[in-house]
Amino acid sequence: MTLLLAAVTAFPALAGGKGGKEGGSGGGESQGAMWATLPGPRDVEVKPPQASESLGTVAVIATMWAGSGSAKCRVNFVVENYSSANVALGFIARTFGAKDELVDNWAVSVATLAPNGRTGRLFSCTLGATQFTIVPTAGYDWPPVKCVKAGEETEMCPLTLKLTSTVPIALGKEEKKPEKPEDKKAKK
Helix, strand or coil: CHHHHHHHHHCHHHHCCCCCCCCCCCCCCCCCCCCCCCCCCCEEEECCCCCCCCCCEEEEEEEEEECCCCCCEEEEEEEEECCCCCEEEEEEEEEECCCCCEEEEEEEEEEEECCCCEEEEEEECCCCCCEEEEEECCCCCCCCEEEECHHHCEECCCCEEEEEECCCECCCCCCCCCCCHHHHHHHC
């Protein structure tokens, strides 16, 4: 029972917990209420690039919520393997603000996740995100998930990736770099 209480405290998004302040002082918003009015898709499905039939789906669920005190913002990445293969994945998750500036960066990797397996990664975040994207890490293509074969080797295989986020998803989003002074002179 103590372990269950510790898990609910550590992962309020999985327990249906609320972020923000509770009671009469601050109201208490649900996990995604801050981002609910932002336009854009919250669910994206990426089919396998191979022509063969998919081995199943690997789901990545990114849940952000605002907290109080020192925990101003948290993001929980839950990875669920609904495929018939052991899988590995690696990606950089990023959030962007209203002016396309980079707000946060997180590296998420899973060495091996068995069929019907589930794992999570909890990070701190910064408020102000308006869009969410993922970028494969080195050694991964798109989608950033591979099958794990005997001997812990990974290889591309036909897997579907389902991405769900409380913040609108913008796949292929790039960070806007500020212009250098010499670039502005060249445009005149």
